Amino acid sequence: MKNNKLLPYLLVSPYLIHLMVFVAFPVLxxxxxxxxxxxxxSPMEFIGFGNFLRVFQDVLFFKAIYNTLKFLIVHIPLQIIxxxxxxxxxxxxxxxxxxxxxxxxxxxxVSGVVVSMLWQQLYGFDTGILNRMLTTxxxxxxxxxxxxxxAMVSIAVMATWKNVGLYVIxxxxxxxxxxPQYYEAADLEGANHWQKFWHITLPMINPTIFxxxxxSTIGGFSLFIEPYIMTGGxxxxxxxxxxxxxxxxxxxxxxxxxxxxxxFFFAFIILFVVIIQKRxxxxxxx
Amino acid sequence: xxxxxxxxTLIIGSIAFIYPFYWMVxxxxxxxxxxxxxxxxPQSISLNSYIQxxxxxxxxxxxxxxxxxxxMVTGGVLVLCSMVGYALSRLRFVGRNLIFYIIIxxxxxxxxxxxIPNYIIMVKLGWIDxxxxxxxxxxxxxxxxIMFRQVFQTIPQDLIDAARIDGCGELRIxxxxxxxxxxxxxxxxxxxxxxxxxxxxxxxxxVIRDENLMTMPQLVTLFAVGGRAExxxxxxxxxxxxxxxxxxxxxxxxxxxxxxxxxxxxxKE
Amino acid sequence: MKNVLFKGCKSExxxxxxxxxxxxxxxxxxSRENDDNSLLYWSxxxxxxxxxxxxxxxxxxxxxxxxxxxxxxxxxxxSSEEIILAAVVGKTTPDIYANMWQGDVEFFAQAKxxxxxxxxxxxxxxxxxxxxxxxxKEITSxxxxxxxxxxxxxxxxxxxxxxxxEEIGGVPRTYSEYLEACKKYQKDNDGDGYVDQWFGYANVRxxxxxxxxxxxxxxxxxxxxxxxxxxxxxxxxxQHAIDVFRFFGELYTKNYxxxxxxxxxxxxxLTGKIATKFTGPWEIAHLxxxxxxxxxxxxxxxxxxxxxxxxxxTYGDPKNIVIFNTCKNPLLAWRFLxxxxxxxxxxxxxxxxxxxxxxxxxxxxxLFVEVFKxxxxxxxxxxxxxxIRGVDNNEVIKEVFDIITQEYQxxxxxxxxxxxxxxxxxxxxxxxxLLNM
Numbered sequence: 003m004k005n006n007k008l009l010p011y012l013l014v015s016p017y018l019i020h021l022m023v024f025v026a027f028p029v030l031x032x033x034x035x036x037x038x039x040x041x042x043x044s045p046m047e048f049i050g051f052g053n054f055l056r057v058f059q060d061v062l063f064f065k066a067i068y069n070t071l072k073f074l075i076v077h078i079p080l081q082i083i084x085x086x087x088x089x090x091x092x093x094x095x096x097x098x099x100x101x102x103x104x105x106x107x108x109x110x111x112v113s114g115v116v117v118s119m120l121w122q123q124l125y126g127f128d129t130g131i132l133n134r135m136l137t138t139x140x141x142x143x144x145x146x147x148x149x150x151x152x153a154m155v156s157i158a159v160m161a162t163w164k165n166v167g168l169y170v171i172x173x174x175x176x177x178x179x180x181x182p183q184y185y186e187a188a189d190l191e192g193a194n195h196w197q198k199f200w201h202i203t204l205p206m207i208n209p210t211i212f213x214x215x216x217x218s219t220i221g222g223f224s225l226f227i228e229p230y231i232m233t234g235g236x237x238x239x240x241x242x243x244x245x246x247x248x249x250x251x252x253x254x255x256x257x258x259x260x261x262x263x264x265x266f267f268f269a270f271i272i273l274f275v276v277i278i279q280k281r282x283x284x285x286x287x288x
Numbered sequence: 289x290x291x292x293x294x295x296x297t298l299i300i301g302s303i304a305f306i307y308p309f310y311w312m313v314x315x316x317x318x319x320x321x322x323x324x325x326x327x328x329x330p331q332s333i334s335l336n337s338y339i340q341x342x343x344x345x346x347x348x349x350x351x352x353x354x355x356x357x358x359x360m361v362t363g364g365v366l367v368l369c370s371m372v373g374y375a376l377s378r379l380r381f382v383g384r385n386l387i388f389y390i391i392i393x394x395x396x397x398x399x400x401x402x403x404i405p406n407y408i409i410m411v412k413l414g415w416i417d418x419x420x421x422x423x424x425x426x427x428x429x430x431x432x433x434i435m436f437r438q439v440f441q442t443i444p445q446d447l448i449d450a451a452r453i454d455g456c457g458e459l460r461i462x463x464x465x466x467x468x469x470x471x472x473x474x475x476x477x478x479x480x481x482x483x484x485x486x487x488x489x490x491x492x493x494x495v496i497r498d499e500n501l502m503t504m505p506q507l508v509t510l511f512a513v514g515g516r517a518e519x520x521x522x523x524x525x526x527x528x529x530x531x532x533x534x535x536x537x538x539x540x541x542x543x544x545x546x547x548x549x550x551x552x553x554x555x556k557e
Numbered sequence: 558m559k560n561v562l563f564k565g566c567k568s569e570x571x572x573x574x575x576x577x578x579x580x581x582x583x584x585x586x587x588s589r590e591n592d593d594n595s596l597l598y599w600s601x602x603x604x605x606x607x608x609x610x611x612x613x614x615x616x617x618x619x620x621x622x623x624x625x626x627x628x629x630x631x632x633x634x635x636s637s638e639e640i641i642l643a644a645v646v647g648k649t650t651p652d653i654y655a656n657m658w659q660g661d662v663e664f665f666a667q668a669k670x671x672x673x674x675x676x677x678x679x680x681x682x683x684x685x686x687x688x689x690x691x692x693x694k695e696i697t698s699x700x701x702x703x704x705x706x707x708x709x710x711x712x713x714x715x716x717x718x719x720x721x722x723e724e725i726g727g728v729p730r731t732y733s734e735y736l737e738a739c740k741k742y743q744k745d746n747d748g749d750g751y752v753d754q755w756f757g758y759a760n761v762r763x764x765x766x767x768x769x770x771x772x773x774x775x776x777x778x779x780x781x782x783x784x785x786x787x788x789x790x791x792x793x794x795x796q797h798a799i800d801v802f803r804f805f806g807e808l809y810t811k812n813y814x815x816x817x818x819x820x821x822x823x824x825x826x827l828t829g830k831i832a833t834k835f836t837g838p839w840e841i842a843h844l845x846x847x848x849x850x851x852x853x854x855x856x857x858x859x860x861x862x863x864x865x866x867x868x869x870x871t872y873g874d875p876k877n878i879v880i881f882n883t884c885k886n887p888l889l890a891w892r893f894l895x896x897x898x899x900x901x902x903x904x905x906x907x908x909x910x911x912x913x914x915x916x917x918x919x920x921x922x923x924l925f926v927e928v929f930k931x932x933x934x935x936x937x938x939x940x941x942x943x944x945i946r947g948v949d950n951n952e953v954i955k956e957v958f959d960i961i962t963q964e965y966q967x968x969x970x971x972x973x974x975x976x977x978x979x980x981x982x983x984x985x986x987x988x989x990x991l992l993n994m
Contacts, residue, residue, distance in 0.1 A: 009458055013375035014387060016368045020428035025394055028405035035405065042411065043645050043668040056993060088301060091294050104543050105302040108309070111539045111546060113487040115505045116532040119512050119524060120312050128751075128817050129323070131311065137749075148816060150971065163305070171551045223398065227489050231512055236763035238966055238973070245400060245490075252404055253494060255956055256642070256664075262404045269398040276396075411646050497643040499633035514636075 035262035042256060053263040063264060065239055066247040067271060069154055073243070074222045076158035081218055082211060085166050089173035090199070103174075107167035114164065118231040121160045122147070125232075147233055150240040157228050157241055165221070169214050176210030177203065212283045219279060223272050244268045309532070316526040323521055337522035338530075344523070347530060349500055350507040357422045357503060358485040364427040365481045366474060367463075372428075373436025374462050378448060388437070395430045403494070410495050421495040422503070426485060432477045439473040440466065476549040479542070486535065504531050595625035596890055601637070601656035601876075602630035605910040610655070613902055617893060624889055631656060645670050645881075652884035653894065655708060659696065659875040659947040660954045666704040667952050672880040673702035677891045687898070689917040691782075695947055696877070706894060709912040710873035711837035712941045713774050715757075715860070719853040721832040728857045732804050735860040739813035742832055752812050757833040758825065759805075761816050763966050765958035769948075770835050772965050773958070774872045775801045778859050782870040782946040786957060791987040793961070794980045800862045802976035805969040816970060827852065835859060837874060838911045841934050856937040873945030875915065900924060911935065913942050953990060960986045 036054070039047040057063060088106060092099055109117060124131050125146035133143040146156040180203060188198045204211075225243040229235055235242035235250070248268065252261035315323050316337050318330040341347060375381070376388055406425060415421040443466060451465045467474060492506040499507070508527045539546055600610040607630050614626045629651065631637050638661050644650045645665070657665075665671050674680045680703075684693060688707055696705050722728055725742060729735040739756040746753050759771040777783070780797035808814040819825045826834055827847060834840075844854060858869035878897075880890050896902065903914040904924050919925050919939050929939045948954050961983050968979035 007381075010375045010379040010381035010384075013371045013379070013458065017372045017387070017391075017428050017433065020425075021390070021394070023409070024406060024425050024428075025397070025402060028402035028409065029397075031405040031408070032401050035408075041664075041668070042408075043642065043665070043670060052993070059989065088298075091298060094294060096294065096298070100543075102298050102302055103547065105305050107543075107547055107550075108305055108536070108539065110550070111483060111535050112309075112532050113489075113505050113535065115487075115489060115509050115512070116312075116528045119508075119528040120308050123315070123521065123525070124308060124311070131327070134327075143751075167305070168550055171547055175551050220398075224400075227509065231509060234513070234763055236966065238763075238971055239963065248400060248403075249490070249494075252407075253639075255953070258404060258408070265400040265404060269401045272398045272400075273396070414647065416643060416647055497632075497639050 038259040040258040066244045085169035110167045150238040176207040337526040350504040354504040369432035377437045377440040417498045597651040599651040650881040671704040705877035714856040718832045731863045758831045791984040794984040870944045875947040
């Protein structure tokens with residue numbers, strides 16, 4: 003009988019241990035680190051608010067935040083539009099639906115590393131397929147990854163290509179929950195497809211849209227491997243994402259205290275954005 | 289016909305999603321100087337890129353590492369998280385709800401805060417350049433716990449009571465009685481965990497420096513970004529193809545499960 | 558009731574397996590500790606250096622059966638500096654490491670993990686005999702100690718395609734001559750409206766270490782080896798730097814240099830796509846292996862501003878030897894190293910790897926003069942070795958390079974800022990960085 007009292011705690015213990023070691027302690031340690039200067043092999047040096055002051059002077063960090071936001075602003079709407087479009091089409095009476103679904107979903111399972119390397123070549127200025135296509139059609143070449151204004155947009159497009167399959171599936175599920183009676187009723191009133199879509203479909207799948215936005219946002223904030231492989235943060239730091247910058251500060255320059263501080267600031271910004279999104283979309287719902 | 293337009297859109301879409309992979313595979317199979325002019329069909333086939341790649345980097349070793357790590361993590365997650373999920377859903381104890389809320393809360397915690405300290409913990413424990421660093425931090429997955437808790441809640445209590453009467457210990461209840469009943473959830477969590485672990489790059493880049501322990505995506509990344517490919521494009525693409533290969537094969541066979549798994553994660557939100 | 562034996566057996570078995578494998582894995586590490594008295598020597602891991610180390614170490618071990626040296630090529634990884642850092646952190650450092658970039662030494666010296674050579678008997682007189690005083694000053698740490706032995710350099714010079722240069726009218730020495738040559742060689746061969754033939758090329762990836770082969774290189778040449786930072790302060794915002802920025806800026810605006818990554822496909826120098834390159838003696842081995850019939854090349858000093866007088870300095874890409882303080886017998890290590898960099902072994906190294914020892918007697922010591930006479934491609938380096946610089950001895954020199962790289966890209970490649978503005982911003986950022994150190 004004593005067994006029974008302890009048992010639940012035993013079962014839950016893996017989680018609690020994990021929580022302490024890999025979540026709670028790191029957060030506390032992170033706070034502690036922000037007040038210190040440390041490069042791992044030398045002893046730690048207490049510097050009070052030194053790191054905070056440095057963050058406020060850090061032009062590159064703000065550029066990294068700006069870049070990440072720019073990425074999201076391009077990526078999320080594009081993703082929603084394309085995913086919705088494809089899902090809507092697939093929702094019609096289409097043959098070979100499994101094939102199309104599988105095709106769209108393929109990039110989702112493949113590693114981001116593969117996708118980045120692949121698209122780095124597709125975007126190549128001289129030899130990439132995209133520019134070769136453009137020149138054969140008579141247009142000029144585009145500096146997909148070498149034009150500072152274009153580079154982040156190119157990465158956002160690629161990220162959409164990679165993830166849209168997942169959201170097509172999610173939207174499909176959402177679309178299929180809309181009761182057909184609504185559409186039938188609208189048909190009786192003589193509504194065309196567009197009106198049906200705007201007034202019935204969209205409101206009904208609002209929860210799905212919300213979920214897509216949140217998932218894409220959180221995913222977008224962790225943007226790292228794509229710029230790391232494709233551009234190294236360039237050109238002119240236009241693709242330097244926040245995580246990439248933190249990584250560089252920690253593992254190229256070994257400023258552990260400073261990068262922990264950056265991590266903190268960045269986490270707050272993420273929470274802030276997510277809260278705003280929640281408010282915004284919930285308002286839209288009502 | 290409207291239908292025609294829809295089909296054309298879908299077909300163009302499918303090409304857009306498949307062609308780049310096709311290009312990658314063919315480009316890895318042609319001689320280096322042909323890559324520039326490649327569009328659809330290669331002019332000549334050459335295995336040179338692959339041969340060179342195998343000579344330059346221990347890709348086979350990395351493949352083994354990835355399989356090992358992903359399997360261990362997936363196994364661990366399935367076992368440990370179902371234990372926790374079971375306790376949270378079927379057992380009554382003080383703190384049950386508190387733990388649940390903590391789990392939800394920590395799911396929202398951005399990893400950017402814990403990244404650096406976790407690295408330092410690895411350093412202090414001496415786990416840098418060991419498999420422990422790659423496996424242990426991932427053994428508990430909040431998402432998996434939530435999923436298991438949710439699905440265990442749907443199991444009828446009689447089943448568990450009957451097993452208890454039979455004298456089964458709790459662990460046996462979970463693994464021998466309940467697991468067979470929640471196979472779809474097991475598959476879902478299993479696939480997602482395996483895929484996520486396989487594709488994870490940032491963490492291995494941080495904790496593994498020894499080439500013999502690197503995971504496959506990590507090795508390919510460093511190969512692509514570093515100078516060892518000596519700017520040979522074909523070799524880089526060969527490594528990318530090899531990296532994509534296992535997952536694509538698994539995907540082709542288990543497509544249904546992949547798609548269902550990812551879809552159901554959305555439903556739970 | 559079912560089999561009592563199997564009560565909960567399956568799951569415990571699973572868990573047990575997990576725990577067992579994990580503990581097994583902890584032991585599955587490389588053990589880099591040597592339990593005997595021998596010293597562990599890490600060499601670079603390219604084939605020639607490993608071969609050289611093997612020969613020298615075997616010779617030593619023969620003569621000193623009680624004082625053995627063990628050889629290990631540095632483990633493969635992302636960058637050797639990271640491997641060393643990981644080794645320091647994991648306490649698996651070797652006794653001797655013979656491939657450390659000069660710029661990295663200060664970082665480790667400040668962390669107090671290196672042995673100061675000047676405390677070892679006989680070091681100072683040896684080093685003053687081997688190297689000239691400018692070099693010694695460069696490698697002295699901010700605390701007055703010397704933590705590295707200058708071992709090998711790869712001076713960067715301008716390699717040129719002999720045939721092209723003959724047609725153009727001779728080897729360009731100044732910026733104006735170089736620009737002239739660029740104009741003559743620039744061509745659109747396949748008529749697609751885009752230039753595909755350039756006189757020279759410099760890598761444009763925005764990584765700090767590329768700077769050594771474009772801006773920093775010419776800055777040293779133009780300024781006769783001036784520093785970037787001195788007394789924790791940026792001193793590179795001067796006329797020389799502005800000249801270099803302006804020169805590169807012109808090269809890119811007029812498309813004399815391309816911004817593309819000339820990476821895919823064959824070696825552009827060999828195909829004539831580019832006629833010059835800033836590179837070191839390592840290129841020789843590669844070129845000799847792959848050059849087509851009739852292709853000839855040579856090295857010349859890098860171009861300098863028109864009003865420049867005197868010898869042309871360059872970047873030496875120095876790699877040096879350090880002893881970690883985990884070494885139980887630094888004196889033995891030093892005795893071995895004296896053997897490693899003796900005249901005969903320096904000669905052997907030069908012959909095996911084509912890399913130059915930074916000795917001040919390269920042009921007078923008959924042993925070396927002979928080698929350079931026999932290998933005419935290598936000959937220009939003998940003289941150039943007298944006029945080289947490494948990098949300033951500063952803990953965060955890499956970040957300084959990074960900052961300058963950003964401004965270099967901004968001004969030279971993208972034309973967003975004038976050279977004066979770019980350098981001014983760079984100097985400001987570097988000062989902020991150094992202040993916070």
